[in-house]
Amino acid sequence: MKFPGNWLRKLVDYQCSDEELAHKLTMAGLEVESVVPVAPFFDKVVIAEVMSVQKHANADRLRVCKVDVGNYSDEPLQIVCGAQNVTEGMKTVCALIGARLPELNIRQGKIRGVESFGMLCSARELGLVSEADGLIELPDDAPAGISFREYDGLDDSIFTLKLTPNRADCLGMFGIAREVAAITAGKLNLPEIKPVNPEIADVLRIRVEEPQSCPLYCGRIVKGIITSTQTPLWMNQYLVRAGLRLINPVVDIINYVMLETGQPMHAFDLAKIEKGAEQEIRVRYAVANERLRLLNGECLDLQEDLLVIADSSKPLALAGIMGGSESEVEGGTTDIFIESAFFSPAAISGKSFKLGFSSDSSHRFERGVDFSMTRNALERATALVLDICGGKIGPVVEVSNDLPRRDAVEVRQKRIAKILGVDFGIELISEYFRRLQFGHSVSGDTFYVVPPASRFDLVIEEDFIEELARMHGYDLIPAQLPKASAHMLTEPEIGIAPVKRLRQILVARDYQEVINYTFVDTQWEADLCGNNLPVKLKNPIASHMDVMRSSLFGGLINNLQFNLNRKQSRVRIFEIGSCFSKDNDEEKEVENLAVLCSGNVHPEQWGVTDRDVDFYDVKMDVESLFWPRNIDFESAVHPALHPGKSARILIDKSPIGWIGELHPRWQRKYHLSQSAILFELQIEALASDLLPMMQVLSKFPPVRRDIAVVVENEVSMAKLLEAMNSEKDKSVSEISLFDLYSGENLEQGKKSLAFRILLQGTEKNLTDQEIDQAVNGLINVLGRKFGATLRG
Structure with missing residues (x-):
């Protein structure tokens, strides 16, 4: 969102510089990406009127001009000029002797033998654009002799906001002005919008077939306008500095009101709307095989999930995205129909991505537009059309259905203090809500806050607590270390291994x-x-x-x-x-x-x-x-x-x-x-750990005995070890396999397994009788369970 600072200063009184305001906005969550001057420095540049133009005697491409610079000179100045568009009677810009321009300083001199007392300027020479074909041409009513910086409002800065998707309310100057007024405690000076009384009875029937996608639609007819009039200079400046191009007075007004209020609108050429049995506007979804050529020149085969504005026979515009070229307002248009509507974000969201292009309208509608401003924006645009283009207006036709609910949200003082770590107090919280223009009531230490229609991002209690933090200032919230007791945690001996x-x-x-x-x-x-x-x-x-x-x-x-x-x-x-x-x-x-x-x-x-x-x-x-x-x-x-x-x-x-x-x-x-x-x-x-088991280390030497048993080939070593370990004497400390043999001297289908048996007493040396008893017990287990015999 781009806007000139002077526009903002007309809407809200704040006592800080542009740089200070940019810092305040950024710290309040509205990141200011850049603040750049409208024009580079130059001085002694005034509006001038060309009194006469004569051919230079020594150069075919040069002209010798007599220029009226008002009170700066008693007589017209002689200036040699090479611009091809210089003509007698035109109002342009003149740099006087001693002027300092971005790339040169102006001195008195001779050009091909003819003295020149200044320079007629193009926009490039003043650093306003990178390329220019000729001199700046000003309206006929531009007063000669006054400073061009003052006339064109060049002592200004352009702000560029990098808005997050939740702050759609700041896609219009009214929303930005409210935000600045809340942050700086400045006085808000929004223009009063009054209904315009109709002068004719002409109306256009409106039929909303998709009320869930279009809960509110307003429109009115304006007849007898003159589109050949000039858009006022002040409006041109605001539009250009906000990054929009000038088209014609009606479209410029629609764009200006969109930038001002945040409400996108559209104007149709009334003569291009199908009359049929009854001339009407329909809000519906597209049907199969419909086509629409848009204002950007793209011709679309419409899908059935696209909401359109149509007449009785054809689509006229993509609702909330872009108008159609067949019904656009052109130079010869005399009668128009202006629409102002609220389209549900769900109906518009994602459509631009699917179509492969975006627009100012879709950018706003898919984030949520202030539906309380829909009719006021229409009244504002109508009044400007009458002032600039003339004409007569008809009554407003409005079709309204179920608009989004704005229910009060409970915000507790204790919850605010817990989340932010600061106890603001009832009076300060009320003051912040008042500055934010949030309707609210208080019961004990609980606030019941109604989110405004422009703030679709305010839904739960924490959303309003964040607003209080923004108003108070994130940098003023003290950083406190968390308080917690430090205890050594026990680590169980058995549990889950990491x-x-x-x-x-x-x-x-x-x-x-x-x-x-x-x-x-x-x-x-x-x-x-x-x-x-x-x-x-x-x-x-x-x-x-x-x-x-x-x-x-x-x-x-x-x-x-x-x-x-x-x-x-x-x-x-x-x-x-x-x-x-x-x-x-x-x-x-x-x-x-x-x-x-x-x-x-x-x-x-x-x-x-x-x-x-x-x-x-x-x-x-x-x-x-x-x-x-x-x-x-x-x-x-x-x-x-x-x-x-x-x-x-x-x-x-x-x-x-x-x-x-x-x-x-x-x-x-x-x-x-x-x-x-x-x-x-x-x-x-x-990941499962075993509980460690304590064992007494024997002081006595171990005894080794080896046994070799013959078993069937199908009997696995693991089963033999399992059987012996399950029934072994307590004196047996280890049993392990050390040899496997099959072949000669063994029956077919048999194998020999040799085991090492370690025995060790914990209280005394083992006797031969105890050792033999333990080993024979193991042999008996193998014989009983597997038919094993000792290898002879």
Whole structure:
């Protein structure tokens, strides 16, 4: 929003400089992006009348002019001029001898042998524009001899506000003036808008078919206007300095009132509105196959969600956005229909973005326009049209429906003090609300505040508290440190282990963390997870990222492929992230940890023989994450893993993840030059800590006994260890496998497992009898449960 400072000073009295006002506005939440002067400095430049123009004797392109500069000279000045538009009798601008212009100083001199006592100026020479074709041409009534700065109001500044979307009330000068009056406690001098009495009975029927989208529509006919008149200089200045271009008096007036009140309006050429059985204006939504050529020259095929202003046969304008070229006011227009309406923000919002262009009207309507000003703006525009263009007006036709409610909001003094940390007091709060022109009443320490029709952003109690903070000044609200007691928090011995600790363990074991997209390719889910019903995205960012992952394997394999393609053969990576799945049409999210290991076990060096990582290397990494808890591994098949080199990971007999070597089929499909070992675990299972248990350290030496048992090939080592640990004597401190044998000297389908058994007493040395009893107990357990026999 751009506006000249002099316009604002006419609407509100404030006693501060432009720079001080800009600071006050910015600190109150209305950011002032810039304050720039209307014109650069120049002096001794006056309005002049060209009395005569003669050809220069020594130059074809130069003219010798006699110029009347009023009281600055008793006789007309002789000035040599090269502008092609200089004519006898024109009013223009003259820089006198001694004048200082932005790029030069004026001295008396000779041009091609003819003396010149000044310079007739273009707008470029005064620094008003970057390019100009000729001299400045002023109206015939411009008085010769007065300062051009004073005449054109050039001792002024242009403010540019960077408004947030919630402050639509400041898209008009009335709203800005109210804001400045509230901030500076200045006196508000808004012009009084009086209804204009109709002189003719002509009316145009208005039919609002969409009352929810257009709750209020006003219009009136004006006949016999003269569009060839000149827009007043003061209005031209305001429009140009606000960034609008001049078109014709009627359109200029409509634009001026919009800048003044914040209410967009539109004027139709009455002769171009279809008469039919009865001439009328309809507010409706567009129908299929309708077309409309707009004022910007664009021809639209209207969609059915676009609100239009139409006559009995065709659309005339896009409601709240832009008028149509077929009904625009032109030079020969004599009769017009002026509309002023309130369109619901919901009906206008987003339409400009969809159409690919914006307008001053849509910018205001989609944020919310003051519906209490709708009719007043029409009266204001009508009065200006009569003053400038003449004509006779008809009565106002108004169609009103359910306008937005402005219910009182309860604002509590205690709540204000709690949020802002300052107790303003009842009187000061009332004063701030009065300056903001908020209607309010007080009951005890509670205010009941009615938001004005111009403030769509005031809905809840906190909105009004923010207004009080703005009025008081954010910089005047003291910064106070919060008061709170500091107590040491107890940390339970058993609870949830932080994910940070899992990262530390894996980094210490030479892994690097990666982060991948949760969006993956549908084919990954089918190949690596056997998931044919993944969670699909409604609006994927890419065609190959159209579903949510149910496993972290796909991203890690993609990372491996990326590294191998760049000659990085040793890859050890992990990821912690969310995975998504469907269970009876219910979408679920879980957090998993996954690891991929490929290439050499150790970085290449002379002291260690190269060896590719295998299943058991990575199995050791899995166990390190759970230590000191025990976990089990059970042979099972996973879609992503080698069927003979994969296992399900169990804890307390509940499955919590998978481990195994990548299936050769996927290694070929995804063009991997080497295989990899992967595992994936549920974070929830990993995050549980065990309560540490105290044990007495024995002072006595341990005793080792080895046993070798023969069992069926189908019997797993894990089941044997589980059985022995569940029924072992208290003197047995550790049981571990140290040898596996199958082959000669054993029956077909049999294998031999050798276990190391450590025994240790806590109170005394164990006797041979006690040791033999403990070991025989373990042998009996294996024989009873698995038919195991000692290997002879």
